[in-house]
Every structure is written in structure tokens, then in C-alpha cells.
Amino acid sequence: MKISPIPKTAPFAEDEIEVLNRVVGPASATQRAWLAGFLAGLDAAHAAPQPAAPPQAAEPLTILYATESGNAERLASDVAKSARKLGFKPMLVDMADLELVNLAKARRLVVIASTWGEGEPPARAVHAYAELMGEKAPRLDGVEFAVLALGDTAYAEFCAIGKAIDARLAALGGKRAVDRIDCDLDFAEPAAGWIDATLHALAPPPEARGTVIAVDFAARQPSAPDLGIVEAEITEKIDLNSSRSDKETVHLELALPAGFAYQPGDSLDVYPQNDPTYVDELLQASGLAGDAALREKLIGSRDVTTLSLKTLQSFVAATNHADAKALLDSGNAASWIAGRHLIDLVEAFPAALSAEALEKITRPLGPRAYSIASSQREVSDEAHLLVAAVRYDSLGRQRAGVASSHIADRLTKGEKLRVKLRPNRHFALPAPDKDIIMVGPGTGVAPFRAFVQERRATAAAGRSWLFFGDRGFTHDFLYQLEWQDALEDGALTRIDLAFSRDAPEKVYVQHRMWDARRDLVDWLDNGAYFYVCGDAKNMAKDVRKTLVRALADVKGLVPDAAEAAVRELEKSRRYIQDVY
Amino acid sequence: MNSANDPSRVERIKEASAYLRGTLEEGLRAEVTGAISEDDAQLVKFHGMYLQDDRDLRGERAKKKMEKAFAFMIRVRFPGGICTPVQWHTLAGVARDYGNGTVRLTTRQSVQLHGVIKSNLKSALAAIDGALLATIAACGDVNRNVMCNPNPFQSRAHAAALKTARAISEHLTPRTPAYREIWLDGERIAGGEPDMVEPIYGKTYLPRKFKIAVAVPPSNDVDVYAHDLSFIAIADKRGDVAGFNVMVGGGMGMTHGEPDTYPRTGDLLGFCRVEDAVAAAEAVVTVQRDWGDRSNRKHARLKYTIEDHGLGAFRAEVERRTGRPLDPPRAFAFTSTGDRYGWTQGEDGRSHLTIFVENGRVRDIPGGPRLLTGLARIAERHDADFRFTANQNLIVANVARDRREAIDALVAEHGFANGISGLRRNAMACVALPTCGLALAESERYLPDLLTALEVRLDAHGLADDDVVIRMTGCPNGCARPYLAEIALVGKGPGRYNLYLGAAFDGSRMAKLYAEDLDHDAILAALEPVFAAYARERQNGEHFGDYVIRAGFVSASGNGREFHHDTGAKRRA
Numbered sequence A: 001m002k003i004s005p006i007p008k009t010a011p012f013a014e015d016e017i018e019v020l021n022r023v024v025g026p027a028s029a030t031q032r033a034w035l036a037g038f039l040a041g042l043d044a045a046h047a048a049p050q051p052a053a054p055p056q057a058a059e060p061l062t063i064l065y066a067t068e069s070g071n072a073e074r075l076a077s078d079v080a081k082s083a084r085k086l087g088f089k090p091m092l093v094d095m096a097d098l099e100l101v102n103l104a105k106a107r108r109l110v111v112i113a114s115t116w117g118e119g120e121p122p123a124r125a126v127h128a129y130a131e132l133m134g135e136k137a138p139r140l141d142g143v144e145f146a147v148l149a150l151g152d153t154a155y156a157e158f159c160a161i162g163k164a165i166d167a168r169l170a171a172l173g174g175k176r177a178v179d180r181i182d183c184d185l186d187f188a189e190p191a192a193g194w195i196d197a198t199l200h201a202l203a204p205p206p207e208a209r210g211t212v213i214a215v216d217f218a219a220r221q222p223s224a225p226d227l228g229i230v231e232a233e234i235t236e237k238i239d240l241n242s243s244r245s246d247k248e249t250v251h252l253e254l255a256l257p258a259g260f261a262y263q264p265g266d267s268l269d270v271y272p273q274n275d276p277t278y279v280d281e282l283l284q285a286s287g288l289a290g291d292a293a294l295r296e297k298l299i300g301s302r303d304v305t306t307l308s309l310k311t312l313q314s315f316v317a318a319t320n321h322a323d324a325k326a327l328l329d330s331g332n333a334a335s336w337i338a339g340r341h342l343i344d345l346v347e348a349f350p351a352a353l354s355a356e357a358l359e360k361i362t363r364p365l366g367p368r369a370y371s372i373a374s375s376q377r378e379v380s381d382e383a384h385l386l387v388a389a390v391r392y393d394s395l396g397r398q399r400a401g402v403a404s405s406h407i408a409d410r411l412t413k414g415e416k417l418r419v420k421l422r423p424n425r426h427f428a429l430p431a432p433d434k435d436i437i438m439v440g441p442g443t444g445v446a447p448f449r450a451f452v453q454e455r456r457a458t459a460a461a462g463r464s465w466l467f468f469g470d471r472g473f474t475h476d477f478l479y480q481l482e483w484q485d486a487l488e489d490g491a492l493t494r495i496d497l498a499f500s501r502d503a504p505e506k507v508y509v510q511h512r513m514w515d516a517r518r519d520l521v522d523w524l525d526n527g528a529y530f531y532v533c534g535d536a537k538n539m540a541k542d543v544r545k546t547l548v549r550a551l552a553d554v555k556g557l558v559p560d561a562a563e564a565a566v567r568e569l570e571k572s573r574r575y576i577q578d579v580y
Numbered sequence B: 001m002n003s004a005n006d007p008s009r010v011e012r013i014k015e016a017s018a019y020l021r022g023t024l025e026e027g028l029r030a031e032v033t034g035a036i037s038e039d040d041a042q043l044v045k046f047h048g049m050y051l052q053d054d055r056d057l058r059g060e061r062a063k064k065k066m067e068k069a070f071a072f073m074i075r076v077r078f079p080g081g082i083c084t085p086v087q088w089h090t091l092a093g094v095a096r097d098y099g100n101g102t103v104r105l106t107t108r109q110s111v112q113l114h115g116v117i118k119s120n121l122k123s124a125l126a127a128i129d130g131a132l133l134a135t136i137a138a139c140g141d142v143n144r145n146v147m148c149n150p151n152p153f154q155s156r157a158h159a160a161a162l163k164t165a166r167a168i169s170e171h172l173t174p175r176t177p178a179y180r181e182i183w184l185d186g187e188r189i190a191g192g193e194p195d196m197v198e199p200i201y202g203k204t205y206l207p208r209k210f211k212i213a214v215a216v217p218p219s220n221d222v223d224v225y226a227h228d229l230s231f232i233a234i235a236d237k238r239g240d241v242a243g244f245n246v247m248v249g250g251g252m253g254m255t256h257g258e259p260d261t262y263p264r265t266g267d268l269l270g271f272c273r274v275e276d277a278v279a280a281a282e283a284v285v286t287v288q289r290d291w292g293d294r295s296n297r298k299h300a301r302l303k304y305t306i307e308d309h310g311l312g313a314f315r316a317e318v319e320r321r322t323g324r325p326l327d328p329p330r331a332f333a334f335t336s337t338g339d340r341y342g343w344t345q346g347e348d349g350r351s352h353l354t355i356f357v358e359n360g361r362v363r364d365i366p367g368g369p370r371l372l373t374g375l376a377r378i379a380e381r382h383d384a385d386f387r388f389t390a391n392q393n394l395i396v397a398n399v400a401r402d403r404r405e406a407i408d409a410l411v412a413e414h415g416f417a418n419g420i421s422g423l424r425r426n427a428m429a430c431v432a433l434p435t436c437g438l439a440l441a442e443s444e445r446y447l448p449d450l451l452t453a454l455e456v457r458l459d460a461h462g463l464a465d466d467d468v469v470i471r472m473t474g475c476p477n478g479c480a481r482p483y484l485a486e487i488a489l490v491g492k493g494p495g496r497y498n499l500y501l502g503a504a505f506d507g508s509r510m511a512k513l514y515a516e517d518l519d520h521d522a523i524l525a526a527l528e529p530v531f532a533a534y535a536r537e538r539q540n541g542e543h544f545g546d547y548v549i550r551a552g553f554v555s556a557s558g559n560g561r562e563f564h565h566d567t568g569a570k571r572r573a
Helices: A014-024 A029-045 A071-085 A100-105 A123-133 A160-171 A188-202 A276-285 A292-301 A309-319 A322-330 A333-337 A342-348 A355-360 A402-410 A442-457 A480-489 A509-515 A517-525 A539-555 A559-571 B009-016 B024-029 B038-046 B055-061 B085-097 B118-130 B155-171 B178-183 B274-291 B302-309 B311-322 B371-381 B401-413 B447-460 B520-537 B544-550 B560-564
Strands: A059-066 A088-094 A108-114 A144-150 A181-183 A230-239 A249-255 A267-271 A368-371 A382-388 A391-394 A397-400 A416-422 A436-439 A464-470 A494-499 A529-534 A575-579 B049-053 B070-076 B103-105 B111-116 B212-215 B229-235 B241-248 B267-273 B342-345 B351-355 B385-388 B394-399 B427-429 B470-473 B487-493 B496-501 B512-518
Touching: A059 A071, A059 A100, A059 A123, A071 A088, A071 A108, A071 A144, A071 A188, A100 A123, A108 A160, A108 A188, A123 A160, A123 A559, A123 A575, A144 A160, A144 A188, A181 A188, A249 A402, A249 A416, A267 A382, A267 A402, A276 A292, A276 A342, A292 A355, A309 A322, A309 A333, A309 A342, A309 A355, A322 A333, A322 A342, A368 A382, A368 A402, A368 A442, A382 A402, A382 A442, A397 A402, A436 A442, A436 A517, A442 A464, A442 A480, A442 A529, A464 A480, A464 A509, A480 A494, A494 A509, A509 A517, A509 A539, A517 A539, A529 A539, A539 A559, A539 A575, A559 A575, B009 B038, B024 B038, B024 B118, B024 B178, B038 B049, B049 B055, B070 B118, B085 B103, B085 B111, B085 B118, B085 B371, B085 B385, B111 B118, B118 B178, B155 B212, B155 B229, B155 B241, B155 B274, B229 B274, B241 B274, B267 B274, B267 B311, B274 B302, B274 B311, B302 B311, B302 B560, B351 B401, B371 B401, B394 B401, B427 B447, B447 B470, B447 B520, B487 B512, B496 B520, B512 B520, B520 B544
Parallel strands: A059 A088, A059 A108, A108 A144, A144 A181, A436 A464, A436 A529, A464 A494, A529 A575, B212 B229, B427 B470, B470 B487
Antiparallel strands: A230 A249, A230 A416, A249 A382, A267 A368, A267 A416, A391 A397, B049 B070, B070 B111, B103 B111, B229 B241, B241 B267, B342 B351, B351 B394, B385 B394, B487 B496, B496 B512
């Protein structure tokens, strides 16, 4: 397959484009990243090579981002794009790579920080964050900064990390150029406004502006032209769990439009629809049954389930409901909210709501990202997803995850699903001759199916080792026959399994890692890349802890040295996570 | 291409297995599959396990990108069916932790635990070993569980019979260290000369499975006519066992549509003294080892060896090997093959309670009998032993008189069945679907419903309390010994059965094929007029099996090949 990432419109001669394509087209992710870094460095070392460039260097702007799902990273690149147009020379810094001393050298600093889980920094930013908060953080006198915080009002510690960084930068002597903004899931519009205002506030004097070619950052990923949201037909839908399982994990095959290209490790943003039955109940409880236009809007584009403090506040503001207000003022609202949805609020505090009011207390319905479980080298114009149906009972009501139940319960083969590519260049395969260790229990195995398919298709020389786990061997072994085939044809070298409910003692992937620690360390010493995908709350932490213990045990290291060894793996991008 | 006399595939597997090791250890380590290799699947039987899969799920598995729902059936040997309360507790625990939560009593006094996945096999086997139990030779081409009448109410005769059964079992247990090596992480003991590793069996073991039973007349509960080798205890005037009649060449299995295969009742070979029983057993086993057919597994049981060589030649060879001629068989009389339910009291004053276990399946049925829990509670309080009967029932044995009440209370509390019809208490079914790979039709899951329908008819004819032996199997291999039942249903295909009638109530004569390919309604339609005629025409004390022959519904079945002669309904009711 010939890949021509450099477009014909690039500012090179036709034969030069061909030469570039010959080099860049087959380049691995690592090679491309190196080139990008090299060229950026070249620019930094010399004046802009464009003859039309102004004689003086553009104003540097440091854009620091702490990202988990990629939103902060995308916003950071938006900042860079706009900054260039305004004559800045932007430098994007992933917090994973931050050297604190460099921060002190920055004159202008924009921080885009996500808050993850229960008020935690993104996994890759954990160490730099701790250093920034720690005693050894350098003074930042003379640094002008602005912070954009990303978060989710559905969680109690909304934007906690952005808030903390904002306060810390000021405490270290930085000068706040623009007030922080705290963004919810519907961040696009407020963020765009804030970026514009911030860049103008930080803007250098007009004479510094030169002619800079705006290079779209995303264009560095030639395989990922942004087609926006596409409607993909579901060509296959299979519940991979046995009919005897309590779980339902849907394997979905989507037909993609021409030109839709993705890499192993990328995700798809799925744009779900709400359960019409739930929406009808909500309309009924709000006294709005029969409003067909509102119904359609709520089903298709509003988050009608999430209940947060903010929702409660908006509800009180809209209804002035005395009991709801009392709850809000009581200080018990946070615990009342736990396990409840918007419908519970509306039913608990009956009030006539206007269509506008009901809409206003909801957020826009955001997409849900699912790792792509296939490689295009094997499935060409398809993308496969692995979706666990989330269903549970809370406070006497059956609940379901919006996106997963949309897929599992309400879509059938032949229908369409709205999806958008969400590239994840941090979770990519290494060079083909490198070994990979993949830890992916449950739906965490999805990207590793893509990895194994890719490695089969490319006849990669590196070895592949998968740790998989679920509840039961017999009824929950996702893609069992495919792993058997992969072991047979060599695309997978080894598989170690952990099924938690097969025996009285629960066995998880980290236990199997511990059992295999000698081989594990041997592979890592041999340069293996270590990938973790799946549950962030427990699994990913247990896996990391176990790797530290394994290194300590096998190599006879003290705990701190083993921890440092794992940090070194993280820094060198050989310990890579995609957790949720 | 194999010539007719080449050893069968299984023979070659045994030969190459290094005394049943094969590649089982590697197979256990292959986590990605719940199965083991085809060759190892043959060998694992000798270790007491069958690789099976849940046939109810076969349809959906491939689509869900899963292999068959493989799991193992583990069969635990209980010579004479005797089990201590601690052993029972262990079995129930293994069933709960690693199996499907049920304990299955078999028709040969052993116990089956179903649904044990490969990754749990060693844990299960370790627990079983810890309770001083073993699964080796519970299946495979070896002598299997040695049966013995378990009801010790004739205390002295029973004790002697049991002692012999245990001695034979011990003597004929395979010696290969492979069992400990593979399952119990025992140290590997290398090589060795064949006659040192397996002095009786050698490296290819027996041509086919081998079954031994010991009976204590007048009860023929162990179905002595159905085994390769049986011993019938002959009591002297004081009630002590003087010796045993030796019977050879019984066996149930056959294949539909292959008249060269047939069930057969055993022939009396002679009489031996108690102290000669083990030597006689060894001689019978080794003659079969050397004379049995090793090229055609459907012609490899001892019954075919006897048919082919003749009983006289076989006896002569056995006597040559023991160096001791057998005496002529002595007189004996059996009354029935069934169990005596409820309490019995032994000569020694101890009490024994026989509990009805439908099809041998011990489990808790929501809203029904909770046998699993109930028996666990009894085991906690019981200081003697449990015994498994050849009719898949369970005896709480050797209870002191003053503890009967406490046990009765537990029986009542857990809703153990009582007031069972004469048909149901004489019923047996094999496991069949969904776990047995050989099943052509349902058996254990269907028989209870069929019985309910038949009970309505029997009741209408006033026959509800009459003992009638009925047995069902899902295939013709005969695990529930159907050919020795007065009414037998043998699976032919999904929902279809062949109906046999006319075996002797004491188990000495086989039934005869009466009608073929019957579904549920056809079974009821076929039996209804026979029940009606039996109620009308039977003579005093005449059993159903004898009646249907006298009344001309079927011919009396001859033995061996004659089983297939003169079949079909002879009288239209």
C-alpha cells in the first residue's frame, strides 16, 4: 500500500513531494515524531527559513497541557495554531515531558489541564504535577500565565487540577494574565472564546508579527484526515459473552466512508442517543409530555441523565423549588446526588418546567470514546469496537450507560452510528522489531486486538505478549478463537489469562504478571514496550504497582529504585497507558 | 489404511503415552484453550476425567468467537460406594468451588463432578487427594470402580464382600506414577520396565474398560449380570461368606444398527473361595488383556472375548493362570435389583437410611428438595459413613439407634422426597445432555417428566405403588444398564427413543426391543395399553417384565447375539 501523506498542495516541487512521500509515507510513528521534533528544533535554532519571514524571531509562547483523553492536547494545538497567526512562536509541551526548570524560563505560558477521575491529574502528568506542587518547584517570577481547566461537572472535584495549577503558578510568583476558565464537557465554545481573549492579552507588539505559514498540527498524522462526524453503518453486531454470562460485551463492526483512516491505538468518538423511554419519563415528570420537538432534542443532543451540583443549582434557579433549595443549602447535596440521575431530581422535586428551563439544566450530550479494536491493514474500510453494556440498579431504578445501551439495546445491524475519529498518537505501536507487552482485561483488550492484527499484517518481527482477564473463562473470554489463531500464526507470542470468578480466590491480570515476573523483566530488559488499557480506578494502578514490585524482586532493587525504573520507562514512552 | 488386525488408534496412543503421561502436562499449561489434545483426551480418561463440552451452548459459541464450552467431568472412585462424612464434605466443596454445584452419584457407586474447567483441575484433584480419594482408573481401559452391595444390614456377609471388593480394587489399581506427577505435582519417576511399572496391565493396559461388581444375595442391586466380572457372595449356614460364584462376560454397550454389537448378561464361570477371589480377578483380567480384541474397540469388551473363544476355553485359561481349578457354581437366588428405601436395621443393631436421589443428582432445587445442603448438614453431625448405591441413591449408614430422630428431622427440614411411586423409585437415567459427548437424546433431564406422565396412567390402572423397573439412557452404550430394565428407553436421536420391554425383575434376563423411534406421546401411547393389560391380566406377584413375555407382547430375550433376534411387538394391545 502506497501512502502519500504530503499533499500535492504542499509548498514543494512535484518531484520533491514524491521524494518526501517516499521517506515520510512508510515512516513509523517514532520516525515521524523524530522528524517533527527535529524540524521544530531546527526552526528554534535558526530563524524561520522562509525568505519572506521578518528579520526578528517571533515571540515564544509555551503551551503546557496535561491530557488524558486527548481533549487538552487538542485544545493546546488549537492555541498553537491561533498563536502562530498572531505572530507567536508557540512551543507545545506535554506535561509528561515537562522539565520544571524550563517553566521558569518561559515568558508567556498557557496551561490546558484536565482533571481526571476523582480529582486526579491525567496519568502521564502525575509526576510533573507532583513536582510542580512540591517544595522544589522553581520561582516563576516574570512568567505571565493563563490556565484553562477541563473537567466534568458530573464529578465532585470539578476542574480540581486546573484550579490547583492556577493557584500554584501565582503562588510561585507568576503573573496571571487572564482569569482561569473552568470548562465542562461542552468546552468547545467557551474554550475558543477564552483562547482568543488570552492570546490577545498575551500578544506581542504588532511589529513583531511576521508571515508564518500556519501548519495544521493534525496534518502530522497523515493517516488521519479529519472527516468530522461520519455516519457509519453497523455491518456486524455480536454479544461476545456467552448466553450464560451476566455481562454483555458487544463487538461492533462499522463500515467507514472512503478516506477514513486510523491507526492502531486510535479511538472513535461515538455520538449516542438517549433512551427514548427514559426521555419520555423525564418529560412526563417535568409536565412536558407531548412536546415532540423537545423530545427529539433531548434524545439526540442533550445529556439528560447526569446529575451534578451544577444541575441542581440550575434546577433551583429555574423552579425555585423550596425543598430542592433546602437540599442545596443543606450541604448534603453531594451525597444525595450520588447514584442519582436527572430523572430522580425531577421526580423528587416535582415542578412544572418550561421546555427552555429543562433544556437549560442539561448539558449538551457529549461523545463517548471507544478504542478501535481493529487494524485497517486487516479490515480495510471497517472499524471494530468493543462496547461493554453498562447496566445497573441504583436506588430502585434500572440504569444504563447512555452510549453503551444505545449500542447494545437500541441499534441493530444495518443501522447507522455517528462516529468521529479520535487519534491517539500516544498509544501507538513501536517499531516492528520491538517487543510489546499488552495488559488489557475486559474491554481494555480492544486496542490490542488492533495491535495484533497490525503486527500480523506487517509481519512484524517483535514479539507480542497479552495479559487478558475477565470474569469467567468459559463465558467471558473475549475473542478467544482469535487469540488462538494469533498464537498459532505467531502474531501473538504468548497469552496469560486471569479470570476472577473461576475459583474461590480471585485472580487478576496483575497476579499473572507477578507469576510471570521473570519473563516480564526479561522482555523489558530486551526493550519491550509495555501497554496498559482498561480500568483506571483499580486495574491500571495495580498493574503499575505490580511492575514496580516485579522489578524490585527480580533485579533485587530497593522500592525507590524500582519505582525510578518504571518512571524511566514512562519517560522514555515505553510504559504507555490508555485507561478510563 | 488400517488392516483389520492393526491396533486401534487408542492402542497406539496408550503405547506411546509413557504410562498415561502423553502430553497432559503441556496441555494443562495451554491456557488459551479449555481443551486438551485429542490423544490426551483419550489418556485423561485413565486418570478419571472426561473432556466434555456444554452441548446446550454449541450453537452460539463460534459466532461469539469462542471455542466450545469445554469442561471436564471428574469421576471419583469409591470401592463399594463407601464415603466418609469428611469425604462427602470435600466432594460438595469441590463441586461448589470448581464444578457446577452438583454432585452426581453414578450407577456404579462412584461420584461425578461436572463442569470443572481445565484451569481448576489440579486444585480439584488436590482437594480430592487430600480427602484420601482418587480418580485414577475411574474411566479408561482399566478396571474401574469395584462395586459392592452397600447396604450393611446383613452385617457379616456384607463386611466380607466389601473386604473382597476393596482388595480387588487395590490389586487392580494402575501403578503408573503419572497420576501423582501430573495432578499432584509429584516428583517425576523416570522410565522403568513395563512389568515393574504396571505388573498387571503393561503399557497398553486393557483392550477396553473393565467392570467388576460384588453382590450379596438376595439383593442384586449391583446388577451382577451387567459387568465384565462379578462375584456373588455365597453364605454358609452361619451367615458367613464361604466364597463367591464367579461370573464373566456381562456388559451393556452396543451401537444402533450394528447387530455385531450387543449387550450381554454374564455367564457363571465357577466358584472360588474368599481367599482366591483376588487371584481369580487378576487371572480374568490378564486373559482379557491378552485375548481381547485390540483392533476394533466395538468388539473389545470381555463379553466378545468370551463369545469368540467360548466359556470353556476361557475358564481353562483362567484356571491355568491361577493354578487352581474353580469349583462348580453354587446355588443362589436374587429377588430384585432395587434399593430398600427408608430405615433398615442391621444384625449388629446399627440403622441405615436409604435416601432417594432422583437420577443420582445431588443438588438444591429452589422450592424443592435441598439434598446438597441437607446431606452436608447430616454429614456434619454424622459419625459413620455414607454409601452410594448402584441405583444412584444414598445410604446414611451405621447410625446409632438414638440418632435416627435427629437425621429424620434434617431429612424433613430439607424436603427430601417421600411418597415416591413404584415406578420412580425403580428408575435410573444416565447423565446424557448437555455434558455427555455420546448422548443422542436427553435422559436425566427428561426422565422425571416422562415418569410424571406415566404415573398418571399407572395410577389410573391402580399400579402406582407397584415396583416396575424403568431405565433410560441417551445412547445405546448403556450406562444406566437399560437392557436389564423391565421398561427401557434408549436414545436414538433428539426426542426419539427405542422402547424395550421384558427384563427380569431380578436382573437376570435382558429386555427385548418392542418399538422404535418413539417420541414422548408415542411412548405414552405404546405403554398405556400394556399397563392396562398388566393391571387386568397379571397373576399374583407377577412382575411386569415377566408378564409382558407371558402375555406375548415381546419374546423373552436370549443372550449375546440373540438380543437382536425376534424383536418388535408380538401382540397389539
